[in-house]
Amino acid sequence: MTTILVTGGCGFIGSAVVRQLLGARPEVRVVNVDALTYAANPATQRELERHARYRLERADIADTGALARLFTTHKPDGVLHLAAESHVDRSIDDATVFLKTNVTGTAVLLDCATAHWRTLTGSARERFRFVHVSTDEVYGSLGPAGHSTEESPYAPNSPYAASKASSDHLARAWHRTHGLPVVTSNGSNTFGPYQFPEKLIPLMIVRALTGASLPVYGKGENVRDWLYVDDHAAALVALLERGQPGEKYNVGGGNERRNIDVVRTLCAILDELVPDARGSHAERITFVADRPGHDLRYSIATAKIRRTVGWEPRQPFEAGLRATVAWYVANRHWWEPVLRQEYDGRRLGLGGAA
Ligand code: NAD
Ligand code: DAU
Numbered sequence: 001m002t003t004i005l006v007t008g009g010c011g012f013i014g015s016a017v018v019r020q021l022l023g024a025r026p027e028v029r030v031v032n033v034d035a036l037t038y039a040a041n042p043a044t045q046r047e048l049e050r051h052a053r054y055r056l057e058r059a060d061i062a063d064t065g066a067l068a069r070l071f072t073t074h075k076p077d078g079v080l081h082l083a084a085e086s087h088v089d090r091s092i093d094d095a096t097v098f099l100k101t102n103v104t105g106t107a108v109l110l111d112c113a114t115a116h117w118r119t120l121t122g123s124a125r126e127r128f129r130f131v132h133v134s135t136d137e138v139y140g141s142l143g144p145a146g147h148s149t150e151e152s153p154y155a156p157n158s159p160y161a162a163s164k165a166s167s168d169h170l171a172r173a174w175h176r177t178h179g180l181p182v183v184t185s186n187g188s189n190t191f192g193p194y195q196f197p198e199k200l201i202p203l204m205i206v207r208a209l210t211g212a213s214l215p216v217y218g219k220g221e222n223v224r225d226w227l228y229v230d231d232h233a234a235a236l237v238a239l240l241e242r243g244q245p246g247e248k249y250n251v252g253g254g255n256e257r258r259n260i261d262v263v264r265t266l267c268a269i270l271d272e273l274v275p276d277a278r279g280s281h282a283e284r285i286t287f288v289a290d291r292p293g294h295d296l297r298y299s300i301a302t303a304k305i306r307r308t309v310g311w312e313p314r315q316p317f318e319a320g321l322r323a324t325v326a327w328y329v330a331n332r333h334w335w336e337p338v339l340r341q342e343y344d345g346r347r348l349g350l351g352g353a354a
Contacts, residue, residue, distance in 0.1 A: 089349025
């Protein structure tokens with residue numbers, strides 16, 4: 001058996017990675033280290049724990065003692081590190097937990113992984129990889145043209161992006177200083193089933209399904225490059241197997257869209273799947289105060305992972321959106337408790353400027 005330690009496996013992308021590892025690889029056992037924060041849906045965890053080769057270890061990645069024990073107990077063959085505070089708007093309201101989890105937590109994990117890796121010999125040591133999962137936001141905002149490559153300088157603009165950029169530097173430093181075989185991914189905006197309804201696409205869907213307004217920040221002209229969650233998960237598994245130590249890889253969907261166009265497309269799909277007798281869902285779009293420091297555009301060049309790892313995205317954007325809307329329509333049991341208990345859809349991220 002091969003044991004993969006996944007951090008943040010109860011979250012959106014982490015749970016897709018766990019499903020993929022368990023589904024496609026009968027020799028893989030997954031140990032999921034997750035603190036079960038607000039972003040971890042209990043229904044996601046209940047689904048995962050039905051699997052015999054899956055185990056949840058509830059722990060905070062910033063807890064050195066707990067992490068050291070988990071490495072000693074499970075002796076993983078590789079690490080996929082996704083655990084993070086992931087929402088830009090929350091980082092504007094309070095950055096503290098972003099620094100603790102994304103920066104200190106990553107350093108603790110790198111230290112524990114290094115201590116474990118040093119005990120390995122032969123092919124186990126040769127094959128071991130630590131995949132550090134990061135974001136395209138570390139490159140900062142682009143104008144209307146051009147792309148960020150793996151060589152582009154870092155220019156993070158939100159506290160979230162700054163915390164992720166810090167974690168990338170730590171991952172690089174642990175490779176250069178200690179030799180840990182780290183591979184870093186810089187992924188673009190991800191969407192699909194099981195995403196916490198604070199992010200644009202699931203928030204618009206659940207608000208539409210509950211008859212609420214659809215708040216678009218500023219004029220809706222900001223551009224994001226959308227990547228379907230199963231494609232993102234496949235890229236991370238490919239990097240675990242074929243990524244080169246010390247290298248970083250951009251992971252993007254090649255679907256650049258303005259926010260307003262994404263929301264209008266969502267409304268058209270909703271009009272088909274759940275027509276509202278009062279009119280089109282698009283009539284509920286409202287333009288609201290912009291996000292402070294709102295990055296205009298992200299765009300990443302993805303030639304490196306395509307050429308050297310052989311990964312490419314498969315899901316066309318509109319088909320992915322349709323599958324996502326259909327999933328939220330069919331899985332109210334997953335998101336209705338979230339709206340009641342964790343997050344009611346209110347505006348976040350005005351940082352006291354409301
Ligand atoms: P998410 O917010 O849905 O899930 C995060 C998970 O991490 C949750 O299960 C949570 O309980 C866990 N977690 C948080 N703090 C923890 C801690 N201190 N110790 C242990 N577990 C903790 O996140 P996501 O959207 O799935 O993102 C996963 C990773 O991918 C993050 O590192 C994020 O920066 C990166 N990323 C996300 C996107 C995106 O569009 N969502 C795009 C590119 C990169
Ligand atoms: O680029 C990768 C990043 O994408 C990840 O690293 C982050 O974890 C992930 O949250 C995401 O960050 P964004 O800030 O781009 O995603 P969000 O869904 O919060 O917002 C997408 C765009 O939509 C952004 O321009 C802000 C806008 N927006 C967002 C919300 C929540 C709105 O217009 N209205 C909203 O209500």
